Amino acid sequence: MKYARIAGTGSYLPKRVMENAELEQMVDTSDQWIRERTGIERRHIADDSETTCDLAEAAARNAIEMADVSVNDIDLVIVATTTADCVFPSVACLLQSRLGITNASPAFDVQAVCAGFVYALGVADSFIKAGNAKTVLVVGAETFSRILNWQDRNTCVLFGDGAGAVVLKASDGPGIHSTHLHADGRYEELLHVPEGVSRGYADMQQQAYVQMRGSEVFRMAVSKLSEVADETLKANNFDESDLDWLVPHQANLRIIKATARKLSMTMEKVVVTVQDHGNTSAASIPLALDVAVRDGRIKTGETMLLEGFGGGFTWGSALVTF
Ligand SMILES: CC(C)(COP(=O)(O)OP(=O)(O)OC[C@H]1O[C@@H](n2cnc3c(N)ncnc32)[C@H](O)[C@@H]1OP(=O)(O)O)[C@@H](O)C(=O)NCCC(=O)NCCS
Incomplete structure (x- = not known):
């Protein structure tokens, strides 16, 4: 294989x-x-x-x-x-x-x-x-x-x-050891752009825009990201200490810190770009990864956990040796 x-x-x-x-x-x-x-x-x-x-x-x-x-x-x-x-x-x-x-x-x-x-x-x-x-x-x-x-x-x-x-x-x-993808569509209303092509636009003067119930999204993100991290380590027989890097979705520094804490990782092992990029949605993980590869932090042979959470809800992870 x-x-x-x-x-x-x-x-x-x-x-x-x-x-x-x-x-x-x-x-x-x-x-x-x-x-x-x-x-x-x-x-x-x-x-x-x-x-x-x-x-x-x-x-x-x-x-x-x-x-x-x-x-x-x-x-x-x-x-x-x-x-x-x-x-x-x-x-x-x-x-x-x-x-x-x-x-x-x-x-x-x-x-x-x-x-x-x-x-x-x-x-x-x-x-x-x-x-x-x-x-x-x-x-x-x-x-x-x-x-x-x-x-x-x-x-x-x-x-x-x-x-x-x-x-x-x-x-x-490897390369990619495994990926773990999840969704739970019941939470649509906590984070969504409710209008669009097929539903139509309530007011054609107004663009469809992001609507969010922030504190509820925050709680779900912390809990699901921690669950998927456990699932990923277990599936690969890895221990938290085997991880060289965490490259998380960059939505909120408090969510990133909570995830790192659950993995007993110090913030030195976490790639953080949210201060300079904000939340760039699907771009945030590969952006953070590229920053840390090009500044020499992430080196060949090191192993990292990538993980993301978003509207849907959707969430997932990848365990990767660079
Ligand atoms: C949005 C978020 C930063 C808000 O932080 P919070 O600590 O949960 O704050 P709350 O939602 O409880 O709001 C606290 C107060 O700040 C206010 N507030 C919200 N945005 C504000 C802003 N930009 N500036 C000032 N005040 C603001 C709220 O109106 C609320 O005021 P109230 O208490 O008078 O009603 C946080 O919930 C968050 O990051 N959630 C997850 C968002 C996310 O990651 N989304 C994408 C997922 S991919």
């Missing part, structure tokens, strides 16, 4: 940085409240002409360069996103064309909001394990700023735009 090994990582952030101070001018909030409750200090925001596929392309090119593969070796493209450029084609198809991949291999999007990247990684891992792909491009990319109500202080301070990518190659050893 083949395993999926990460051969390259990449990321991209839009140029425009929005500091907490700018949000103080827009809604009734303060830099202090945002830092204390979330750990976020700034986030990047795509400009009007920049789409999710633009961010995905820049991140993908960085990952492909590090992996040193030719684009036509890529035999599967998966993009995790909630904020696709258009209804169809998928961002993955747009990206395949932009990158010049002409080998007619499959390309599709995965929609699991903030758990999207671990979902996409799980799908890619299954393709490689089954022998159906050898070189897979997996991207998490979002322009979440487009689905925010900039008058709602409960949500607009939390999110940002960005993209992260990995190239996976079939290998004789």
